[in-house]
Amino acid sequence: MILSLSFLRQSSLLLVGTTLLAVLSCATQVPAQTTPCSLKLAELPPSAELFGFHLGMTAEQVKARLPHITFGPIDDFGVSKTTANPDFNPDLDKSAFAGVRTISLDFLDNRLSSLWLGFESSYKWQTMPDFVAGISQSLHLPNAWEPWKSRGSRIRCADFEVTLSMVAGGVSFHLIDETAEQTIATRREAKYQEATAAAEEEENEILADRQSRVYYSDACRPATEVKETNRLLFKTREEAERAGYKAAKKCQ
Numbered sequence: 001m002i003l004s005l006s007f008l009r010q011s012s013l014l015l016v017g018t019t020l021l022a023v024l025s026c027a028t029q030v031p032a033q034t035t036p037c038s039l040k041l042a043e044l045p046p047s048a049e050l051f052g053f054h055l056g057m058t059a060e061q062v063k064a065r066l067p068h069i070t071f072g073p074i075d076d077f078g079v080s081k082t083t084a085n086p087d088f089n090p091d092l093d094k095s096a097f098a099g100v101r102t103i104s105l106d107f108l109d110n111r112l113s114s115l116w117l118g119f120e121s122s123y124k125w126q127t128m129p130d131f132v133a134g135i136s137q138s139l140h141l142p143n144a145w146e147p148w149k150s151r152g153s154r155i156r157c158a159d160f161e162v163t164l165s166m167v168a169g170g171v172s173f174h175l176i177d178e179t180a181e182q183t184i185a186t187r188r189e190a191k192y193q194e195a196t197a198a199a200e201e202e203e204n205e206i207l208a209d210r211q212s213r214v215y216y217s218d219a220c221r222p223a224t225e226v227k228e229t230n231r232l233l234f235k236t237r238e239e240a241e242r243a244g245y246k247a248a249k250k251c252q
Helices: 002-029 059-065 128-139 178-204 237-242
Strands: 079-084 100-108 111-119 146-148 152-156 160-167 170-177 206-209 214-216 231-234
Touching: 059 111, 100 178, 111 178, 128 152, 128 160, 128 170, 146 160, 170 178, 206 237, 214 237, 231 237
Parallel strands: none
Antiparallel strands: 079 100, 100 111, 111 170, 146 152, 152 160, 160 170, 206 214, 206 231
C-alpha cells in the first residue's frame, strides 16, 4: 500500500512537470504581436511638432523658414548638411522654436531627407513614453514602436523611420527618408565598385619606361621606381611591343 501511494505521487509530479514544460514550450514559440506601420511620407499630416519642416521640401523652402541659415558643401553623393541652434544663433526667432535645442538637416539632391530635432528637457513631452504617445497622435502613427538602443524607441514605416533617444535630459527626434538613404547607399556602392575596378585595371596595366624603352608586367616590377616623366602605361604586352618597347630582362 505504501509503495502504491509513493508511485502515485511520483506519477502525479511527473505529469505536472511535463504539462508545465509543454506550456512553457508553446509560450516561447508564440511571436511577439506588433502592429505594422504601412504609412508613407506623403501621408504624414502637418504637425506643429515639426515646426514647419517636412521631408522632401527643397533647400529654398528651408531657407524661407530659416532665412540666415548656411548650407554645407554637397558631397560626391549629392548629400549636404546644416545645423541651427535657437539658443546660439541670434538670427533665429527663438519663440518660433520654443523647446528646441538643436535643428539638424540633411539634404539629398537639395531636398530634405533627414530632420533631427533635439528638444530641451523642459519640452511638453519630457519622458520617452509621453513623447511616443504625443508624436504618435500628432503624426497619426500606429502602435508599432519598438525599443531602440539605450532607452530609445523606433518605428519603421513604408518609406520612413522615426527614432527617439534621450540626449542631455531631453528627447531627440529623428525623422529619416528611407528611400533617400537607399539612394545614398546605392551611390556609395557604385562609387566603391568604380574605384575597385579602376584599381584592378591599373594593376593589370603594363608599365613602360620611356628612357630605357622597356616595359614591366604586373608580376614583374622595376627594381627602382620609374620617374613620373618617363612613365607610360599600356593595356597589353602586345600594345607595348607595337610601340617599340621590349620586355625588361628580368621579365623575359
